[in-house]
Amino acid sequence: MGRKRLRLRRPRGAAEVLSAVVVALAVLVLAVRMTAAAVEALKIAWPFLLALISLVGATVAWRIARSVQARRDDAERLATLRITLAEFDAMDDRQFEHALRDLLVRDGWPARRVGGGGDQAADVIGDHTQRGRIVVQAKHTRVGGKVGSSVMYAVKGTAGPAHRADHAVVVTNGTFTRDAMTWGDRHSVLWVDRDKLRRWAENGTALHELLGLSARSRRSRFKRAA
Incomplete structure (x- = not known):
């Protein structure tokens, strides 16, 4: 009821x-x-x-x-922002990646650090409204250290397919082997060695000026080659 x-x-x-x-x-x-x-x-x-x-x-x-x-x-x-080579040499890997990110931001590339486990050969990614996406692989070495061709192969293999990059760059505070530079030039993997890093970070030259990335290279040779 x-x-x-x-x-x-x-x-x-x-x-x-x-x-x-x-x-x-x-x-x-x-x-x-x-x-x-x-x-x-x-x-x-x-x-x-x-x-x-x-x-x-x-x-x-x-x-x-x-x-x-x-x-x-x-x-x-x-x-x-200005960073000397001596300051780079004193950094660890993570600090080096953060410094490269800040330099990209200085040059007008909104960038973020993505380095870590499973980063697929990309430590910093920046996006520019006119110049497209840049993927940076950071290689911090001891003074006198050299980066070999295997790094170039890895960046070439992932920058386009995994990160949709327009430009791929390997940056080191050391130097590159001759084979690495030759292979990078041939396959559109850009490189910044100790001398270029000084011009970029210490002298204040913008990275896109240093590497010749004009606004017209929005669809770069790297993208086409990938």
């Missing part, structure tokens, strides 16, 4: 009407008193509430201002 619905009935007789009026008046008086108490409490507490709201607002404004200033500072730092 379903539950019986509770139904209110109208008061019957003078006694019930009077009782209903008394209850209604009591509820009304209680509501008025509660409202008055709330108003009094608000009068007492409003200075504290105002102070709390002001503190929260000031904190939020300070954090926003600090974030904006931090972005401005980063932009100014990157715009004039």
Whole structure:
């Protein structure tokens, strides 16, 4: 059986009407008193509430201002970024990759570091609205270290198919073997050795100027060859 619905009935007789009026008046008086108490409490507490709201607002404004200033500072730092060969030599692999990313950003390539396990021969990827996508393989070596042809083969094999690159570059603070440079030139894998790195990072020459990547090379020979 379903539950019986509770139904209110109208008061019957003078006694019930009077009782209903008394209850209604009591509820009304209680509501008025509660409202008055709330108003009094608000009068007492409003200075504290105002102070709390002001503190929260000031904190939020300070954090926003600090974030904006931090972005401005980063932009100014990157715009004039210079890194010496001695500083590169003192870096570890991860620091080297981050430094190359910052240099790309300085040159107008929004870039990100992607190096790590399974990076498919790409440590930094940058995208330029006019010059396309560049994939950088970073090879940090000890002073006098040389990068061989096997690195060029790996970059050639993944830059186009895996990363949809328009340009593939291998960058080292050391040098390349003659075979690596010859193979890279023949197969459109660009290379930046110690001398080019100095011109790029220390002297301030933009990478696309250093490597001859004009805006018209949006679909580069590397892309076509891949």
